[in-house]
Amino acid sequence: MIRSLAAARPSGDGAGMIDQLRDLEDLKSAAAALQARIAVAFDAEQRSDQSRAGVPADQLGAGIAAQIALARRESPPRGSRLLGLAKALVTEMPRTLAALETGQLNEWRATLLVKETACLSAADRRAVDEELASDAGTFSSAGDRAVVAAARAAAYRRDPRSVTERASHAAAERHVSLRPAPDTMCYLTALLPVAEGVAVHAALTRQADTLRSAGDPRSRGQLMADALVERITGTPGGISGIEIQLIMTDRTLLQGDSEPARLPGYGIVPSGWARNLIKGPGTDDTEFHTFLRRLYTAPGTGDLVAMESRARLFPPGLRRFIQARDNSCRTPFCDAPIRHLDHILPWRTGGTTNQINGAGLCEACNHTKEAPGWSAHPRPGPRHSLELTTPTGHSYHSTAPPLPGAPYPETAAFRHRREPRHLAKSLMRGRPRGAAAAA
Numbered sequence: 001m002i003r004s005l006a007a008a009r010p011s012g013d014g015a016g017m018i019d020q021l022r023d024l025e026d027l028k029s030a031a032a033a034l035q036a037r038i039a040v041a042f043d044a045e046q047r048s049d050q051s052r053a054g055v056p057a058d059q060l061g062a063g064i065a066a067q068i069a070l071a072r073r074e075s076p077p078r079g080s081r082l083l084g085l086a087k088a089l090v091t092e093m094p095r096t097l098a099a100l101e102t103g104q105l106n107e108w109r110a111t112l113l114v115k116e117t118a119c120l121s122a123a124d125r126r127a128v129d130e131e132l133a134s135d136a137g138t139f140s141s142a143g144d145r146a147v148v149a150a151a152r153a154a155a156y157r158r159d160p161r162s163v164t165e166r167a168s169h170a171a172a173e174r175h176v177s178l179r180p181a182p183d184t185m186c187y188l189t190a191l192l193p194v195a196e197g198v199a200v201h202a203a204l205t206r207q208a209d210t211l212r213s214a215g216d217p218r219s220r221g222q223l224m225a226d227a228l229v230e231r232i233t234g235t236p237g238g239i240s241g242i243e244i245q246l247i248m249t250d251r252t253l254l255q256g257d258s259e260p261a262r263l264p265g266y267g268i269v270p271s272g273w274a275r276n277l278i279k280g281p282g283t284d285d286t287e288f289h290t291f292l293r294r295l296y297t298a299p300g301t302g303d304l305v306a307m308e309s310r311a312r313l314f315p316p317g318l319r320r321f322i323q324a325r326d327n328s329c330r331t332p333f334c335d336a337p338i339r340h341l342d343h344i345l346p347w348r349t350g351g352t353t354n355q356i357n358g359a360g361l362c363e364a365c366n367h368t369k370e371a372p373g374w375s376a377h378p379r380p381g382p383r384h385s386l387e388l389t390t391p392t393g394h395s396y397h398s399t400a401p402p403l404p405g406a407p408y409p410e411t412a413a414f415r416h417r418r419e420p421r422h423l424a425k426s427l428m429r430g431r432p433r434g435a436a437a438a439a
């Protein structure tokens with residue numbers, strides 16, 4: 001089916017092409033519905049396998065969503081959400097599932113209906129599904145907002161108390177996140193209960209207004225942002241006692257080369273910006289302590305060289321090494337930050353503590369890897385590689401991301417660049433005052 005689709009081309013006149021677009025949309029919805037049925041059947045099959053293998057009842061289900069994520073090329077958290085969506089559709093919302101199967105709802109709108117009814121009991125959810133009757137054409141010309149409004153109204157009518165319960169559930173979702181913005185800026189975002197969010201904003205506003213009335217020339221927005229950094233890090237300028245790592249080639253550091261650098265926790269930054277950060281901010285009295293640590297990469301492949309240790313725990317130098325090499329969780333499609341350094345072959349089965357047998361994993365993936373039927377092995381590759389095998393025997397390959405200056409993608413154009421490449425990693429610790437930055 002996929003092959004005949006890949007061979008298909010736009011056909012017919014304008015009206016024919018519109019029909020083609022509509023048919024493909026129906027096909028995508030029907031495929032999503034079938035994926036939901038498959039996910040639920042797979043979950044049941046894996047659970048019965050696990051219980052036959054003697055897995056305790058409270059641990060049943062471990063690693064199932066992670067396998068669905070790998071098969072769908074999604075991150076582990078998204079795999080969990082997709083499995084939750086599938087279970088809701090198949091077991092509690094048959095009419096929504098039918099609407100998805102027939103193309104009357106697409107996967108996103110079916111997801112919205114599931115989300116808006118998530119706080120209801122199974123019985124209430126079934127009643128709302130029945131009331132909305134989405135397979136009877138209720139949403140034939142409805143957009144996302146109309147779908148949400150209808151679902152919300154039906155849910156509130158069934159169970160007004162769920163509104164407050166939903167609010168307490170929402171508070172459990174509070175978190176802080178960081179994502180890149182253009183021009184080497186970033187968004188630091190906090191999702192907070194409204195009272196706390198308003199309190200934080202009011203405190204920053206108050207500080208900004210005090211400084212403004214004392215004649216500070218900075219804008220209100222700038223003062224609020226500076227106050228936020230200062231209060232959270234405890235230091236004017238904000239980088240004291242906190243280590244910032246910056247990975248770049250020696251040519252970028254010393255010869256003004258334009259190869260970009262990598263700031264772990266943020267991503268790729270321009271070379272000039274990286275050099276300026278090492279030189280220090282210059283405008284206030286914060287001084288950086290700068291340490292250079294040389295990382296050597298293999299010519300042509302960009303893989304890092306090895307370090308050995310007999311210890312079970314990864315020593316600090318090796319931890320830094322693996323964190324610099326892996327950048328984020330090594331499970332395919334998972335971009336979560338590294339929380340654990342994992343022995344790829346477990347230490348208890350003779351796995352050694354070295355860079356080849358070490359990998360950075362997020363907390364969830366580290367947990368999944370311990371579930372029955374999962375295994376991992378280091379594999380040869382141009383850069384550090386490992387293979388992850390799931391309980392069904394499917395294998396997934398993970399290669400460490402390219403370091404600055406490393407060939408990526410692996411193309412002929414890069415393969416003949418064989419000159420040795422040295423990477424310089426600088427560690428900077430900010431200090432409120434004191435000696436000049438040393439490199």
Ligand SMILES: [Zn+2]
Nearest residue numbers: 329334362365
């Ligand atoms: Zn992960």
